[in-house]
Amino acid sequence: MQAVAENIGFDVMAVRKQFPVLTRMVKGKPLVYFDNAATAQKPQAVIDALDNYYKLHNANIHRGIHSLAEEATAAYEATRDTVQHFINAPQREEIIFTRGVTESINLVAYTWGRTNLKAGDEIIISGMEHHSNIVPWQLIAEMTGAVLKVIPVTENGELEMEVFYTLLSTKTKLVAIVHASNSLGTINPVKEIIVAAHAKGAVVLVDGAQSTVHLDIDVQDLDCDFFAISSHKVYGPTGTGVLYGKTVLLEAMPPFMGGGEMIKDVSFEKTTWNDLPYKFEAGTPNIADTVAFKAAIDFVNSVGKIAALNYENDLLQYATNQLEQIDGLRIVGKAKHKVSVASFVIEGVHPQDIGILLDNQGVAVRTGHHCTQPLMHRLGLPGTIRASFAMYNTKEEIDVLIAALTKAIKLLR
Numbered sequence: 457m458q459a460v461a462e463n464i465g466f467d468v469m470a471v472r473k474q475f476p477v478l479t480r481m482v483k484g485k486p487l488v489y490f491d492n493a494a495t496a497q498k499p500q501a502v503i504d505a506l507d508n509y510y511k512l513h514n515a516n517i518h519r520g521i522h523s524l525a526e527e528a529t530a531a532y533e534a535t536r537d538t539v540q541h542f543i544n545a546p547q548r549e550e551i552i553f554t555r556g557v558t559e560s561i562n563l564v565a566y567t568w569g570r571t572n573l574k575a576g577d578e579i580i581i582s583g584m585e586h587h588s589n590i591v592p593w594q595l596i597a598e599m600t601g602a603v604l605k606v607i608p609v610t611e612n613g614e615l616e617m618e619v620f621y622t623l624l625s626t627k628t629k630l631v632a633i634v635h636a637s638n639s640l641g642t643i644n645p646v647k648e649i650i651v652a653a654h655a656k657g658a659v660v661l662v663d664g665a666q667s668t669v670h671l672d673i674d675v676q677d678l679d680c681d682f683f684a685i686s687s688h689k690v691y692g693p694t695g696t697g698v699l700y701g702k703t704v705l706l707e708a709m710p711p712f713m714g715g716g717e718m719i720k721d722v723s724f725e726k727t728t729w730n731d732l733p734y735k736f737e738a739g740t741p742n743i744a745d746t747v748a749f750k751a752a753i754d755f756v757n758s759v760g761k762i763a764a765l766n767y768e769n770d771l772l773q774y775a776t777n778q779l780e781q782i783d784g785l786r787i788v789g790k791a792k793h794k795v796s797v798a799s800f801v802i803e804g805v806h807p808q809d810i811g812i813l814l815d816n817q818g819v820a821v822r823t824g825h826h827c828t829q830p831l832m833h834r835l836g837l838p839g840t841i842r843a844s845f846a847m848y849n850t851k852e853e854i855d856v857l858i859a860a861l862t863k864a865i866k867l868l869r
């Protein structure tokens with residue numbers, strides 16, 4: 457497949473070369489991978505880091521005094537430093553390793569939420585949240601008597617900010633908001649939300665599952681209290697991720713899970729907690745994947761986030777224009793600011809049937825509710841077809857999608 461990068465300074469073919477999976481065939485056709493919002497593919501550097509770790513350095517971390525334990529610990533802790541710089545966190549102790557965004561949000565819900573929320577307090581989320589940023593708050597609301605409030609979403613897929621301001625009050629203790637919607641691509645005005653929430657004394661958690669790979673993240677500039685990241689959406693391995701939290705909040709929170717590593721001293725009478733970040737990292741963590749996450753961030757930094765973002769915006773624009781030419785196709789989510797997600801429905805055909813027919817032509821898209829059922833209910837849809845683009849995708853691949861879609865629609869109508 458030939459592709460020419462039109463963006464000066466962005467060589468898509470050089471990027472593609474680093475992703476071995478992109479050379480494979482699916483159902484006899486070259487793979488076109490447009491399911492990046494679900495999980496991104498991995499560059500060779502990440503695969504090598506995993507391989508290298510298990511081949512040469514595997515050991516348990518932090519307590520061993522032998523060489524392998526020291527090497528494994530250094531590699532694991534190096535990822536913490538890399539993440540700290542990647543999101544401009546003030547201190548490395550504010551980077552807590554988790555399994556990903558879901559665990560990061562649950563950590564905040566079960567520690568900060570359980571200790572700080574009481575009956576009548578309010579939690580504000582939005583109508584476009586992933587189930588991961590709804591269900592933990594429902595569970596905590598049930599336990600504490602707190603009340604969940606929801607910022608409505610417009611037909612275009614943007615937050616109704618006027619309503620947000622009416623929901624916000626001194627009863628609001630937490631705002632938990634998605635930075636970029638996985639279903640629609642909408643980039644939410646999180647900075648404005650944070651300023652307003654802080655003015656009422658509320659803390660703000662930002663779900664960065666979709667934004668971290670596309671946008672420059674600066675937690676000091678955002679001034680968010682918590683920020684959640686999944687490695688696997690940022691070209692890193694599955695099963696690892698990050699919770700960033702402000703020290704003052706993390707220090708005051710009780711531990712999430714009890715076990716090894718998170719303690720300072722254990723006796724049957726009294727156990728004391730370890731310092732940050734270890735207080736929240738009970739048990740043997742996902743060492744290898746966390747070590748390899750550093751290679752993913754190094755890869756993103758080597759390409760440059762701004763160059764990649766400009767390129768992805770170009771892809772989104774191209775795809776949107778092409779998709780809109782298809783008879784009966786409607787783009788779902790027309791926010792002014794979007795990451796590279798094109799969600800759409802096609803009159804008279806079920807998204808799932810389209811997904812299967814596209815796969816037969818080597819094109820991987822996601823169909824369904826994308827773990828945002830309340831959003832789908834709001835939009836009156838059972839689901840959408842979602843093509844989400846990464847920096848290794850090309851306009852030629854979008855042409856393949858368009859041709860495959862046209863063929864599929866003919867078959868289904």
Ligand code: PMP
Binds near residue numbers: 558588589637663827
């Ligand atoms: N929030 C959003 C916006 C997401 O897109 C996802 C993943 N689809 C999650 C949360 C959950 O992330 P993970 O499954 O990596 O924990």
